[in-house]
Amino acid sequence: EDQVTQSPEALRLQEGESSSLNCSYTVSGLRGLFWYRQDPGKGPEFLFTLYSAGEEKEKERLKATLTKKESFLHITAPKPEDSATYLCAVRRSNDYKLSFGAGTTVTVRA
Amino acid sequence: DSGVTQTPKHLITATGQRVTLRCSPRSGDLSVYWYQQSLDQGLQFLIQYYNGEERAKGNILERFSAQQFPDLHSELNLSSLELGDSALYFCASSGPTSNEQFFGPGTRLTVL
Numbered sequence: 001e002d003q004v005t006q007s008p009e010a011l012r013l014q015e016g017e018s019s020s021l022n023c024s025y026t027v028s029g030l031r032g033l034f035w036y037r038q039d040p041g042k043g044p045e046f047l048f049t050l051y052s053a054g055e056e057k058e059k060e061r062l063k064a065t066l067t068k069k070e071s072f073l074h075i076t077a078p079k080p081e082d083s084a085t086y087l088c089a090v091r092r093s094n095d096y097k098l099s100f101g102a103g104t105t106v107t108v109r110a
Numbered sequence: 111d112s113g114v115t116q117t118p119k120h121l122i123t124a125t126g127q128r129v130t131l132r133c134s135p136r137s138g139d140l141s142v143y144w145y146q147q148s149l150d151q152g153l154q155f156l157i158q159y160y161n162g163e164e165r166a167k168g169n170i171l172e173r174f175s176a177q178q179f180p181d182l183h184s185e186l187n188l189s190s191l192e193l194g195d196s197a198l199y200f201c202a203s204s205g206p207t208s209n210e211q212f213f214g215p216g217t218r219l220t221v222l
Contacts, residue, residue, distance in 0.1 A: 032209045043112065043200050043213035044153070087153065091209065096166050097143070097155035098211060 002027045006088050006101035013078050013108045021073040021104045023088030031093040033071050035064050038085045038103070047086075078108045113137065114214035116201050122220045128189040131217045135182055135203030141165070142184040143204070143211055144176055148197040159184055191221045 003026040013019055025033065032051055036044035048057040050066040057064045061082060063074040073086055085105045089098040113136035121129055135142050144156040155168035159178035170176075173191075178184045188195060198218050202211040 034210070036213075041198075041216075041218070043114075043215045045112070046210055046212055049210055089153075096141070096158050097168055098145075098153075099155070100153040102152045 002090055002092060002099040004088055004090055004099055004101035006086075006104050008104060009102070010105045011107070013075070013106065015079055015108055015110050016077050018074070018076045018078070020075070021086055021106070023071040023073070023101055024069060025071070025088070025090050026069075027090045027092055027099070029093035031091040031095075033066055034089045034091070034098060035062075035071070035073055036087040036089065038087055040085075044087055075106065078106070080108045080110050082106060083108045112212040112214065114201060114203050114212055116199075116214040116217050118217060119215065120218045120220075122222065123191060124222055125191055125193060127191050127221075128187065129191065129219065131186040131188070131199050131201075131219075133184045133186070133201030133203075133214060135184070135201075136205075136212055139203035139205050139208075139212075140182065141204045141206075141211075142178055142182070143202040144170075144184070144186050145200045145202065145213075146197050147200060147216075153200070156186070188219070193221050195219065196221045 005024045035047040038044045048064040085103040087103045089100045115134045140161045147153045156170040158166040176186045198216045200216045202213045
């Protein structure tokens with residue numbers, strides 16, 4: 001069975017204090033690894049898809065990287081509006097569903 | 111705004127009742143997925159439909175069922191509701207050649 005473990009569970013940052021979130025995964029035949037952002041009571045918002053080890057994607061202050069066993073989401077110089085729960089999910093090659101981690105809740109203080 | 115719509119936003123009902131949640135996918139998307147998000151279980155896949163046909167099933171209870179209609183909107187039916195069914199229910203959609211799933215705003219179900 002697919003396993004997705006995110007750490008830490010919660011992260012409190014000062015505005016401008018860069019940090020990284022970790023997503024470790026075990027999946028047979030990775031089709032893609034996905035990062036989503038979720039605000040309280042809202043639906044997950046798609047951020048990135050990564051397909052193979054070594055791949056990197058960037059969007060504003062966020063950068064996602066992928067290795068064979070884990071993915072990192074780097075937040076550079078975060079702002080209070082980056083406060084959210086960040087979810088990692090994997091999709092197996094012979095399947096369509098996404099298997100999600102429990103998420104990392106990021107709080108950025110001004 | 112992802113382009114996926116869900117109604118209603120909130121639903122409060124009693125144990126033993128039956129409810130229907132509705133989802134309209136993004137224009138052009140043929141796949142619809144249903145997920146349940148509870149505090150203790152996180153986001154869990156329930157079921158997927160592709161162009162009207164059931165394609166994949168997750169840990170969906172027998173009390174739950176879904177369908178996708180010719181206009182591609184989907185409904186999730188939950189019956190004999192229990193307190194533990196209280197959760198956020200999300201619908202997502204994806205295109206025919208796309209891996210990304212785009213989520214709707216969700217329906218918050220409260221069973222009293």
